[in-house]
Amino acid sequence: MAREPLTFRALQAAAETNPSVLNSRLRELRAVRLVEHASRGYQLSAAGGALVALILPLHAWADRWSAQLQSARSARPRASREA
Numbered sequence: 001m002a003r004e005p006l007t008f009r010a011l012q013a014a015a016e017t018n019p020s021v022l023n024s025r026l027r028e029l030r031a032v033r034l035v036e037h038a039s040r041g042y043q044l045s046a047a048g049g050a051l052v053a054l055i056l057p058l059h060a061w062a063d064r065w066s067a068q069l070q071s072a073r074s075a076r077p078r079a080s081r082e083a
Contacts, residue, residue, distance in 0.1 A: 005041035 006014065012022050026042060029035035034048035044052060 005038050005043040007041040
């Protein structure tokens, strides 16, 4: 949704969720003005776009951190993993 407006069906397919859950989430996001409904579908508001810009670096950090943890776990000797 960050790039261009998406229809309800396109959002449902992207989120892999049922219509009831998606409708509830969209209602909540619209209520706090993070998402808006335009003629071509749903899109991030300016505030929503700003929030995404803040979250993406955190997401990238979490991916790196998770990979480091997995790497450290697989590098440990088997006996210490079973303890």
